[in-house]
Amino acid sequence: MNPYQFFSWIIVLFLIIVHPVYGQVIQVVTEVYPPYNYYDDKKIVGVSTEVVRNLLKEVDLDAKINVYPWPRAYKMALDEKNTMIYSISRTKERENLFQWVGVVAPANNYLIALKTRNDIIVNKLNDARKYIIGTVLDDVADLYLIKKGFVVGKNIDHANNYELNMKKLIGGRLDLWFSAELVANFLLKKNGYFPQNTIRNVYFLDEISGEGLYVAFSKKTPKQIVDRYQAALAKIKKDGIYDKIMKKYLQ
Numbered sequence: 001m002n003p004y005q006f007f008s009w010i011i012v013l014f015l016i017i018v019h020p021v022y023g024q025v026i027q028v029v030t031e032v033y034p035p036y037n038y039y040d041d042k043k044i045v046g047v048s049t050e051v052v053r054n055l056l057k058e059v060d061l062d063a064k065i066n067v068y069p070w071p072r073a074y075k076m077a078l079d080e081k082n083t084m085i086y087s088i089s090r091t092k093e094r095e096n097l098f099q100w101v102g103v104v105a106p107a108n109n110y111l112i113a114l115k116t117r118n119d120i121i122v123n124k125l126n127d128a129r130k131y132i133i134g135t136v137l138d139d140v141a142d143l144y145l146i147k148k149g150f151v152v153g154k155n156i157d158h159a160n161n162y163e164l165n166m167k168k169l170i171g172g173r174l175d176l177w178f179s180a181e182l183v184a185n186f187l188l189k190k191n192g193y194f195p196q197n198t199i200r201n202v203y204f205l206d207e208i209s210g211e212g213l214y215v216a217f218s219k220k221t222p223k224q225i226v227d228r229y230q231a232a233l234a235k236i237k238k239d240g241i242y243d244k245i246m247k248k249y250l251q
Helices: 003-018 047-058 070-079 125-130 140-147 162-170 181-190 223-238 241-250
Strands: 027-030 038-040 043-045 065-067 083-089 098-105 109-114 133-136 156-159 176-180 199-204 213-218
Touching: 027 047, 027 070, 043 047, 047 065, 047 083, 047 098, 047 213, 047 223, 047 241, 070 083, 070 213, 083 098, 098 223, 109 162, 109 181, 125 199, 133 140, 133 162, 140 156, 140 176, 156 162, 162 176, 162 181, 176 181, 181 199, 213 223, 223 241
Parallel strands: 027 065, 027 083, 133 156, 133 176
Antiparallel strands: 038 043, 083 213, 098 213, 109 176, 109 199
């Protein structure tokens, strides 16, 4: 080995030691969940997406963001190595299934009714059993309600996405719609409705709202990679980048 080759190997070894992401390919998965993650001119954007892109930039990693239906994205993050998932709720049931990086956006989750449906009253969760609730298959509310004894086909109506459930609510095919407040307002405006004139928040689901939506890694991801992203998230929050993103979307 000549001196040049020796020096090159030293550089490679140094990068491997000081840069935990070096040599690792990260796949990033999410769903269409506006305004957190959604398409604009064929590009995935949104409040959570901007935070994630800044995380990737901070660790100097150009990873592709892949958008799938939620059940597929969730399963990939459960089963596959080196997989990041974002805009995911952190619940007791999920706590040990992932490696959690941190909060990327706020989320207040509600059961929502049309403003004209004054007959719908939910003072406690059990009151909602007599109504048909629209959820997305395998999302946090779907799993939560099933755990609480709600039944698919009786008081739970599945859809593949939140916008379809919004249209079902508007069309009178649902009594209640589960949605984060930001998502509901975004989708209604997109479809030509004024949220304040169209819907009302009926019941706050505090158990599945928590601090907000998270970015997390699969259990099959090396811990040093997770640590790197945790440090990156802390840095963009400290530097004010995170607050600028929030103001852009939440004002």
